[in-house]
Amino acid sequence: MNPRRLLGKVVVVTGAAGGQGAAEAEALTREGARVIATDVTEAPGCRRLDVTCEKDWADLAAELKDSYGQVHGLVNNAGVTWRARIDEVRPEDMARVHAVNVTGPLLGIQHLVPLMRAGASIVNVGSSAALTAHYPVAYTTSKWALRGLSKTAATELGPRGIRVNTVHPGFIETAMTASAAPAFRDANLRETPLGRTGTVDDITPLVTFLLSDDSAFITGAEIPVDGGLTAHGGAKSISDALRHGT
Numbered sequence: 001m002n003p004r005r006l007l008g009k010v011v012v013v014t015g016a017a018g019g020q021g022a023a024e025a026e027a028l029t030r031e032g033a034r035v036i037a038t039d040v041t042e043a044p045g046c047r048r049l050d051v052t053c054e055k056d057w058a059d060l061a062a063e064l065k066d067s068y069g070q071v072h073g074l075v076n077n078a079g080v081t082w083r084a085r086i087d088e089v090r091p092e093d094m095a096r097v098h099a100v101n102v103t104g105p106l107l108g109i110q111h112l113v114p115l116m117r118a119g120a121s122i123v124n125v126g127s128s129a130a131l132t133a134h135y136p137v138a139y140t141t142s143k144w145a146l147r148g149l150s151k152t153a154a155t156e157l158g159p160r161g162i163r164v165n166t167v168h169p170g171f172i173e174t175a176m177t178a179s180a181a182p183a184f185r186d187a188n189l190r191e192t193p194l195g196r197t198g199t200v201d202d203i204t205p206l207v208t209f210l211l212s213d214d215s216a217f218i219t220g221a222e223i224p225v226d227g228g229l230t231a232h233g234g235a236k237s238i239s240d241a242l243r244h245g246t
Helices: 019-030 054-067 091-115 137-160 182-191 200-211 235-244
Strands: 010-013 034-039 073-076 121-125 163-169 222-225
Touching: 010 019, 010 054, 019 034, 019 073, 019 200, 034 054, 054 091, 073 091, 073 200, 091 137, 121 137, 121 200, 137 163, 163 200, 182 235, 200 222
Parallel strands: 010 034, 010 073, 073 121, 121 163, 163 222
Antiparallel strands: none
């Protein structure tokens, strides 16, 4: 593999002010990409972008067209969570979470695809919640919807040579997961066959690969990076109980 396999590629990363997004932006830069890191906050090194605002996307697309002429990659990383359960969640919570987690990636695709040519790649960041019946209903349904968006985009854009894939992180040590109760982390550990939580460095190599020409025949894929969390369908707890005789 080419150690600078993204050399000369223009890549947009959303939600890049910290955590996983910042790590992705740094990794892509090391691989030679010209990264446009964006975030809704006024963060150092990031261009401000509200992913739910169509005008923000239109302005970014116009700037990229003037500066580079084309875009080679988009990482729809920006996302928010909301931990209300189904009997607590309000319609406005559902709308707010879906606006960021689903409409945001849709707008990014709509506005940047016209600048993409054959060989371009889009990576949507989902979640293990998109593969399970995770309890925070607004977040979970938004990530399931993102799966549908990704599949549709892969099918629609495939004839143009543009690839769309989805990465599904499990419990990754970031500020977002740190805001959850300690019991949430402990429960995830118990359900993860590899017996540890993930780090941003577990995610960035896959994102880099999917943006590179090394993955030129991969589209429509959904790849969990979760230590096996979603692989067993709940069977791990049963197996552990039987093993320990409880």
